[in-house]
Amino acid sequence: MDLDLRRLRYFVALAEELNYRAAAQRLHLAQPVLSRQIQTLERELGAQLFLRSTNGTRLTAAGEQLWKDAVALLASADGLRRRVGAAAGTTRTFTVGFMPGLTVTAATRGLADARPDVSVEVLRTDWTDQVEVLRDGRVDVGFVRMPIDLTGLSTVHLFAEPHVAVVPVGHPLAGRGAVDIADLAADVLLQSADAIPEWTAIPGHEAHHGPTPAALSVEQKLEWVAGGRGFSVLPQSVADYYRRPDIAALPLRDVAPNEIRLAWLTDHRTPIIDEFISLARDSFTKDATPQ
CATH class of the missing domain: 1.10.10.10 (Winged helix-like DNA-binding domain superfamily/Winged helix DNA-binding domain)
Incomplete structure (x- = not known):
């Protein structure tokens, strides 16, 4: 059948x-x-x-x-159509996905310089689609923030960066140095707790969930934080990129760093992907914050 x-x-x-x-x-x-x-x-x-x-x-x-x-099957079929369409074109396109807070210009420019016959494009992703765009063929490789579902994917580690808690500028902890996640136990977490096991380990954290559904975009999280509805946990580079005067960022001592990897479909690795892996590794040093 x-x-x-x-x-x-x-x-x-x-x-x-x-x-x-x-x-x-x-x-x-x-x-x-x-x-x-x-x-x-x-x-x-x-x-x-x-x-x-x-x-x-x-x-x-x-x-x-x-x-x-x-x-997964439909995403794979969509990706197949895109790849066949790209192969039939006169100009090849290589598309790179990237998450908020990451600057990937050095790697993409390096590929464009090395491959003048290739049109190098970028696509901004978020937590909801950073894997989906790989599976459905919208991007050839993606700079992803862990954790993700690695089924059918291959990845290389690039670097890791600390997490911070973003709170309203008038919050009692604003202006302090580093804090523990438990210091915010009385506050409302404005995102899914699944990616923050340190929060779920706090007794009674269930009583401090934010709105349902939880905020998915960085912009929505920050609007809720600025409005005094709670706090959010972000990678340091994201908080730096979206810095605003009505929000304060608190370094978190006991939340594991966020790992950034370059990912691609295992079954579709090509020489140009190998070339881009090398460029990406040269662009980021281990445990360095992207500039």
């Missing part, structure tokens, strides 16, 4: 919306058409993917598994 990628896209939309009407509107389909396509997919797979009841629509165990696999 060959899977129909179009039906997989319909399935993913419904899995994300868990509402047939909303998914149909998102896909610009009539709701009965979407229902028939999902039913056809279920017959092809021999498994029920959704349960519908008066309480709404939810995924079955089989649906949960398909959702996990389908997202």
Whole structure:
């Protein structure tokens, strides 16, 4: 049986919306058409993917598994289309992803100078898509901030930098030197705690969660901090780059440094990626803060 990628896209939309009407509107389909396509997919797979009841629509165990696999499969298909399209063009493009706070000009300029036949582009990423842009082919390599899901990826370590807590300038701790994360235990953390195990180790931290969903962009985090809604933990270079007068940065003594790596798809390593790895390593020294 060959899977129909179009039906997989319909399935993913419904899995994300868990509402047939909303998914149909998102896909610009009539709701009965979407229902028939999902039913056809279920017959092809021999498994029920959704349960519908008066309480709404939810995924079955089989649906949960398909959702996990389908997202990766569709991203891979998108990446294949982009790479074939790029190969068919007269000018080759090499795109580099980078996270906030990182300046990657030295490496990208070095590649552009060494490869005048290649158009070197950059794409700013964030915590939500720094891996996705690699998997779907929008970038060839990415400067990523750990931790990430390394499935199907290869990486090289570039450097690590300390974390800081950013608080409103009027916060009682503002102006002090380094602090421990426990010193902020009475404050609200304005981001997901998953990447900050030192925070989750504090007894009772659950009572100090910020808004749901948590802020994802740096800009949104800083707006919330400046508004007195809580604090956020950022890599030092990010706090430096987004410095503003209504926010203070406090060095954190007991939060592990943030590691920056260069990442690429393991199955798509090429000579030009090898060349860029060397340029990236030359651009950053271990444990140095980027300039």
